[in-house]
Amino acid sequence: MSRHLITVILVVIICQQGFASRILGVFPATSISHQFVYRQLTLALRERGHELVVITPDPINDPTLKNYTEIDVHFLYEDANKIVNCVSPPNKTTWLEKVQDLAEKFMLMSQRILSHSVVKKVYAPNSGEKFDLLIIEMLFWQALLPLAKRFDVPVIGVSSFGLSLHLQHRIGNPVMPSHPVHWDAEIKVLGKLSLWQRLWNLVYAWRLVHFIETDCLPRQQMIARKYFGNDIPDIADMEKNISLVFVNQQAPISFVSPNVPKIINIGGFHVSKHIETLSQDLQKTLDEATHGFIYMSLGSNFKSTMLSNKTRGEFLAAFSQLPYIVIWKFEDILPGRPDNVITMKWAPQQTILAHPNIKAFIYQGGLQSTEEAVSYAVPVIGLPILGDQYTHVNKMVSLGVGKKLGILTFNRMDLVEAIRSVTTDVNYKERMLKLRDLMEDKPYDSLKNAVWWTEHVIRHKGAPHLHSTTADDPWYQRQDMDLIFIISTVIWIAFSITLFVLYKLLVYSINCSKDNRQLMSKKKRA
Template sequence: MKILIFYVLVLTLLYSVRNSHGARILASIFSPSYSHQVTFRPLWKELAKRGHEIILLTTDPMEDPELTNVKEIDLKESYAVMDQYGASELVSNQQGKSYRELFSAYIFALSRTADWQLSHPEVQQLIRNTSEHFDLLMVEMMFPTHLAFVDRFSVPFIGLCSLDAVPRVHKSIGNFMHPIIYPDYLFPFTKNLTFVQRVISFIVTAILDIHSYFMYSTEDETVTKHFGSNIRPLKEIEKDTSMLFINVNPIFHQLRPMGPNTIQIGGGTHLRQAQPLPQDIEEFLDTAKTGVIYFSLGTNVKASLISDELRNVILNTFANLPYKILWKFEQDLPGTPDNVKIMKWVPQQDLLQHPNVVLFITQCGLQSMEESIFNHVPMVGMPFYGDQSRNAKIMEENGLGLVVDRKNLIKDDFYRAIMEVINKPIYREKVEEIAILTNDVEMTGLEKAVWWTEYTIRTRGAKHLRNPMVDLPFYKVYLLDVLGFLLSIVLISLYVVRKIVKILLKVLCSKTHEKKKIE
């Protein structure tokens, strides 16, 4: 009896020690885009504070000495690889290029970047370390290549999206899809689609499905090159998603039915209170008697690469405005108007919290819009690529600002849009209203992300939340076999009825003919 009690005490002690040390997490944010990286930084910090050990593959290392249990593999050269294939030029200056050309070229650049990342010496060391183990993988879902780590370490995984998930990702976890009700976020329309828009959405969605098939095939070859042949096809691995964290806010985004393992963390996981501004920016803002307009196209769209025509329209418009303008621009820009200040880097969150900022002219990246809403600053949108047109449309529909078409922009239209948003209080009031609704929640996006991450670890993959639709072939999901069966019954019934009618008519005609003969 004493021996039994001793063993129970030892096992209890070992279990307690094991759980007090937290989990080992491998995290990978593939995208060479600061906005994609910054969305999840608070999550890594919070998980680290709670005792979890994290190895993070990132293009933008935090380099925080206080995070002693976070090891970062620095993949910042991914930006150079993307530019080697013209990514910045593609998204910044799209003159003379069709959407198909832009999309294909950008996907190719992403594919080459994924290949480079997996060939990185530290990543290869991680792949080849046979003694390495993890309790959880957290991986960005925008591009599938890094999903190979799931099979390499035989580990459950959480998919991460710094914006809404693309259709193939929603589909992989069993969320309801419909090209008309929920068009791809690449489209600039959201609801109440016209007939032409419905046709376009249906056709393009079908084309994207076909494109995904070839993309998986290409990335499977990349995986075999770096991991060997023991990795399942990426499309198959994708179906094993335990949880999906999407940067979606139901107040701002379109409502849609989703399974319990899709967690909406939108609203701004990265948002924080203001820090002191650099002195030169502080003075520029404080001395602006009529206010300051902040203009930024984000990190991926380079203002220095936009067309000369568009740049001239912007500068000519700014010269006629009664406001100071702070423009985030990657290099010196000679000949700027006296009221325009050019800066290569701006602490955007801190700047937007200054009371003298009256307008944010933005490319409508989701993180920038979250920061603008959080700080009650109305917007003028100038979308370039990706989800930006959709975000701009949502922003305008919610009354948070106006959108201008950069492809056909003229000075008068740009001027009118700016002056209207600044001078009509309704725009700022709507931004404040959305901000209040966004913050009135039972848990913040970060709190939900932390809780569900630890839940996935505790339950070893939360397999009980798996949507059965994931395992069904498409013909069963859309009842094609049932509809085919019912249609067959109808057709067979019609055929039988037709035959019976023909026989009856033949018999009737025969009797009528005999009767006439007798007469």
């Protein structure tokens, strides 16, 4: 019996080793909240027996992890920290203008990764390194795509938030400029739009795509040729033919839109299944908050210290009027804070949100924080600052589980009113509980589903059967725009000819009528 058991175990081990693949992951984003999403995927793949080599600015640095090698590119934060204050009035610009300002930074990031000594050893032609798959973060680092050509492997793209407009267009997804799912389309109004608003959204969306196509991509191509040689394929084509794209969007908390088959929605990877314990002092404070407490955080990228003194003063004045304790993630000393405000340089956010005494969550609208708020059924007050944060807050407001304020325009009374609304109106909490149930009601675990799709791509050496032919069509053939133009032109020409003929007939009739009157007049005189 023991021999049979040993044989079975050996067979299972051999089968697992036979399927185990070597995967290269490249995730340049200088944001720990983004990295948490990617980290959960790579760790899950490691648990399945695959070997991972991960390029990241936020390594785990756990020497006990086997088959998990990290290449630390934390130096990318040096460039990220040079970004100007995104919550100051001079930066009230569109996403297109921000991308234009940051384009140089994205180019520099691509070059710094490819010129890193350890990374260069990996992709050197004589390195001896072999991989079965490349998983890469999709945003503005297309110069890294030739890594797939170097190792002759398929590519899976991944985004920790909604896919940008130019990437939607590249892979053949329908680009609907007035649809709120496009967070970078700068949509200011939700619901029924006027003709002028739709026209502006159309112009803006295609200006953004045009800038990426004509400015960013050619420069990324030059960087790629510098490090991989002149014989590399066009990176636009490589991006178009990517095998699969994981997009961190969940239908209940997103503005739903049609997707091509190669887009696989994921979400909630980073939400912990095990709540960590709080420090004794914080646990005691929250337990004794008999009236409840409010938690405020502007996330990991935007610090509360970036707020102007005037804005801080409005927050403090509003908080002083509340019967609640306020836990504020504030990265420095905060002078003038009232007794009910407690500041923390770092806060265990998920554990705080899971506490039963919490009343509301004041945040910047980040997707990961939104997922956490829903997972723990906490009503929100959003003060969006940049990018997709406006979309997430708009969605929360549309679902009736939160309020939205302008980070630069609100006053203390606005904030007090918003807090009182979400804390005293039980409908906000009830709707959030229903939203949480809806999020959890799905036929599979999102992380396991992502692992399955990853292995599907490896098994089939890519996923050409998921490729949409719309990605190969020129822009004017998508959604039959060229046919609509031809039909519209024919109708307009036919209409114009008809009008011209009618005009000529009318003129002819008038002239005939005049001639008849003149003829009758002559006969009468005769």
